Amino acid sequence: MIKAVLFDLDGTLLPMDQEAFVKAYLGRLAAYLAPYGYDPKKLVDAIWKGVGAMVANDGGCRNEVLFWRAFAGIFGEERLKDRPLIEEFYRTEFQKVQQSCGFNPVSAELIGRLREEGYRLILATNPIFPAAATESRIRWAGLKPSDFEFYTTYENISSCKPNLEYYREILTMRGLTAEECLMAGNDVGEDMIAAKLGMKVFLVTDCLIDRGEDISRYPHGSLKELAGYLER
Numbered sequence: 001m002i003k004a005v006l007f008d009l010d011g012t013l014l015p016m017d018q019e020a021f022v023k024a025y026l027g028r029l030a031a032y033l034a035p036y037g038y039d040p041k042k043l044v045d046a047i048w049k050g051v052g053a054m055v056a057n058d059g060g061c062r063n064e065v066l067f068w069r070a071f072a073g074i075f076g077e078e079r080l081k082d083r084p085l086i087e088e089f090y091r092t093e094f095q096k097v098q099q100s101c102g103f104n105p106v107s108a109e110l111i112g113r114l115r116e117e118g119y120r121l122i123l124a125t126n127p128i129f130p131a132a133a134t135e136s137r138i139r140w141a142g143l144k145p146s147d148f149e150f151y152t153t154y155e156n157i158s159s160c161k162p163n164l165e166y167y168r169e170i171l172t173m174r175g176l177t178a179e180e181c182l183m184a185g186n187d188v189g190e191d192m193i194a195a196k197l198g199m200k201v202f203l204v205t206d207c208l209i210d211r212g213e214d215i216s217r218y219p220h221g222s223l224k225e226l227a228g229y230l231e232r
Contacts, residue, residue, distance in 0.1 A: 002200060002230065004176055005114060006167075007038055007148075008185030009125035009134070011207035012223070013111070014141040018209065024090040029086075031092045034087065038075075046074040048150065051128050055160045059169075063127050063154040090132040098140045104206065106223045108142040113227065115147065120170030123151035124170060124183065126161045130154055150174055161190035184226055202226050203213035 003028065007013055010021065030040035050067035057066055072080055109188045114121060125134060131153040135145045145151060152170065158168040169177060178198035184190025185201075187209040195218075203220035219229055 001180070002119070002182050004036070004120035004122055004174070004182075005157065005230070006122045006124040006170065006181055006183045006194070006199075007111075008187065008191050009123055009137055009141065010206075011151060011186040011205045012191075013104075013123075013143065013210060014137055014185060015104050015207050016100065017207070018099055020100045022095045022123070023099065025094070028093050028097060029089060032089050033082075033086070036082065043072065046071050049074060054128050054154060055163075057159050057163075059158045059165055062156070062158050063129070063160065067128075067154060087130065087132060088138065094133060095136060096113040098136075101137075101140055101205075103140075104223060105142065110223060111143055111147050112226055118228075120174070120176075121148045122162075122170060123148045124181040124185070125152060125189075127152040127166075128152050128160060131156075137182045138201075161187075162193045164193065166196060167194050167199070171197075182230070188215060188218070192218050208226060 010016055027046050030043050032222070033043060034040060037123060037140065050070040053066040053070040054063040055158070057063055068080060068083070083140040111121060123138065134151060134153045137146050138147075138151070150170070150173065158170055159169055167183070172180070182202060182232070183191055183194035184204055186207050187205045188203065189211065192201045192203055195214070201218055203215055203218045203222050204226060205215075206221050206222050
């Protein structure tokens, strides 16, 4: 019996073209920090280096630690004093990035329905953002952070998708077994990999990240069709 449903966010509950989102996000971040002496290209390179460090995390520390270590490796330790400035970006200018995303009313309908039916809901979004950015994107989807018993951010976990350790961490932290869970997401490589642990999976195709994989081996369909799948 499924007790918990894990949801991806970007492209699943929050419709988006990932390339358009990343372009808007990095463009606004670069413009925001340029007056403080940050070269745009060097900044973008630092962000990607930090993301790479988090994706390669072997569980030795929180993702947050690795991101800022990589950032300091490019800009120097003295630039760590700008952390509050960058965190303020996520509370302010980052909100304009919502314009690059879509909206699907089914997200709130489905989450509300699953909560009423007693499912435990976990937001298993790749934890490469701070909580402020993740909570904003949850709201852009028409949801509230409190709709989920847990959501992953770079502050609270020590691995990333597609590392299976990411899913193991969630299971351990929430006292769940893989067999009690279903993972729903739009990326075969990052989300459907949870099946290797014994989780049930559902590939959401509204904003499918298409890398040419054979999706016929996974239950799949729109976010609206996920509700029917859970009923069955």
